[in-house]
Amino acid sequence: MIKAIIHADLFDYVDFRQDYYILFDTQILEVGPMKDFAGADEVFDAKGYVMTPGLVNGHSHIYSTFARGWNTPCNAKNFTEFLEQMWWKLDRVLDQEAVYYSGLLSALECLENGVTTVVDHHASGQYIKGSLATLKKSVCDEIGLRGVFCFETSDRFDLQTCIEENMAFAKGSKTSTAAGVFGMHANMTLSNRSLETIKEQIGDMPIHIHVGESKDDGEYTQKVSGQTVVERLDHFGLINKNAILSHCIYLTEKDKDLLKEKSIYIAVNPTSNMNNGVGLPDVKGLMNRGIKCLIGSDGLGSHFARDIQNLLYTMHLKYQDAQAFGLADIASIIGHNYEYASTLLGCKLGRLQKGYEADFIALPYNPPTPMDSNNVLGHFFYGMLENFKPDYVWCKGEERVAQGKVKRDTSTIYKEARQVAAKVWEKTNQR
Ligand SMILES: [Zn+2]
Known part of the structure; x- marks a missing residue:
């Protein structure tokens, strides 16, 4: 299945591109401006988000x-x-x-x-x-x-x-x-x-x-x-x-x-x-x-x-x-x-480009001042990092986080982990 992220602002620490799409499966297959987008099996509209590599x-x-x-x-x-x-x-x-x-x-x-x-x-x-x-x-x-x-x-x-x-x-x-x-x-x-x-x-x-x-x-x-x-x-x-x-x-x-x-x-x-x-x-x-x-x-x-x-x-x-x-x-x-x-x-991580792994995140960000390729790093450091909670996270092309939460029921894991942690603490006291 070919997936797409559309209307995205892409920032990968090297390039900043606005209103672009990413076509991907487990890897990024194609990146381009929205005018060239020809469709995909599944589409995520990233308007209002800045996409960066995980x-x-x-x-x-x-x-x-x-x-x-x-x-x-x-x-x-x-x-x-x-x-x-x-x-x-x-x-x-x-x-x-x-x-x-x-x-x-x-x-x-x-x-x-x-x-x-x-x-x-x-x-x-x-x-x-x-x-x-x-x-x-x-x-x-x-x-x-x-x-x-x-x-x-x-x-x-x-x-x-x-x-x-x-x-x-x-x-x-x-x-x-x-x-x-x-x-x-x-x-x-x-x-x-x-x-x-x-x-x-x-x-x-x-x-x-x-x-x-x-x-x-x-x-x-x-x-x-x-x-x-x-x-x-x-x-x-x-x-x-x-x-x-x-x-x-x-x-x-x-x-x-x-x-x-x-x-x-x-x-x-x-x-x-x-x-x-x-x-x-x-x-x-x-x-x-x-x-x-x-x-x-x-x-x-x-x-x-x-x-x-x-x-x-x-x-x-x-x-x-x-x-x-x-x-x-x-x-x-x-x-x-x-x-x-x-x-x-043995793979390519860290850029939003064809051939790189599909590991990326969608950060909600509404710039309060103009943002372009000359100052995006400043927006990243003093803006996005200030409240760095991605709404969506993909790893190997799989959407793992949606609306800020991991897409699975984690309540049992947390409950069991607390029990394991209590046992660990108990053991540290015994020695
Ligand atoms: Zn260390």
């Missing part, structure tokens, strides 16, 4: 879904203690049921916030083998998103099981719906021996790892290797093409120069960084070196528009300069999110 979240932790409302004593004096008293207490008790339901819930909320692809960094201590397939089942098969998944290999868990889980999933899942990379938690949870073992087994596979999120990561690395966080990973041959290094707040100038030579991505997570009080990355310094940055949520909520806005605001604050980081930088980073996901999933 967003890609470049670094998430779906397992953190059940942290919402969780009361647990925390008296952390540094970031490592914060991980120990919060996140590690949670992730180590997650079992298959918890992984599955966190995936369902997170994916539902992603869709309603216009996110159609998620790059996830997963951990579940009670359930390592098979966990990525379970996550893919809930996020992709049940709810209909695309995903790039990996497991946070670390010395906290059985190393070999983590390695095998990453390898098995990546090998078995190479579609435009789901792919796998090699997940590692961080320098500070991996010994030299572990890094050596990982390298022996993964070869040139792209990794996804936290780097320099806090000072602790650098201090540990210095102690065990006499190197910086980037030098140590490079020493073990782990900074392969298409790697994601997440956060990169505490990097030396030498680290940044070293990364310039690598075809990697740095995922920045400004909202999470503010929440954790860990500092902010030198995004402009990285971009000036030609290093590609992604934007992620780090698993903090699903309202991804807020992360995009916070990136600009935090950079202005960091550099104490409102000109230091601009809307063009934002558009470039969003473009890198699409590029990374397209590369890993």
Whole structure:
């Protein structure tokens, strides 16, 4: 069946076209001005909407879904203690049921916030083998998103099981719906021996790892290797093409120069960084070196528009300069999110053009000032992102959200998820 969206204003961070149509099945078949529209089997009138590609979240932790409302004593004096008293207490008790339901819930909320692809960094201590397939089942098969998944290999868990889980999933899942990379938690949870073992087994596979999120990561690395966080990973041959290094707040100038030579991505997570009080990355310094940055949520909520806005605001604050980081930088980073996901999933995401996947959203937007291709980015950032609730969301050509709500009865899922979350919280108290 050929579907069409008509009378749409199209904005894909590169082009802005008014009163256009999109012809699509699972992919975009044709895009053109309304005067050329010749009909379709099913038509959606998008008058009053701006159509944009569905967003890609470049670094998430779906397992953190059940942290919402969780009361647990925390008296952390540094970031490592914060991980120990919060996140590690949670992730180590997650079992298959918890992984599955966190995936369902997170994916539902992603869709309603216009996110159609998620790059996830997963951990579940009670359930390592098979966990990525379970996550893919809930996020992709049940709810209909695309995903790039990996497991946070670390010395906290059985190393070999983590390695095998990453390898098995990546090998078995190479579609435009789901792919796998090699997940590692961080320098500070991996010994030299572990890094050596990982390298022996993964070869040139792209990794996804936290780097320099806090000072602790650098201090540990210095102690065990006499190197910086980037030098140590490079020493073990782990900074392969298409790697994601997440956060990169505490990097030396030498680290940044070293990364310039690598075809990697740095995922920045400004909202999470503010929440954790860990500092902010030198995004402009990285971009000036030609290093590609992604934007992620780090698993903090699903309202991804807020992360995009916070990136600009935090950079202005960091550099104490409102000109230091601009809307063009934002558009470039969003473009890198699409590029990374397209590369890993082997499909074309992020443009409203023929040959791209039919992942797009309809945002109700009534511009209060003139809007054209010269200022649409300003309307997007200061207007659409302000109230980023798409009325309609399509992923793989399937309408998944209508009138702002996922098109299925979610009441049972939410009810069951609350029961699973209560069990998870109970388990965190028992240990
Ligand atoms: Zn993270």
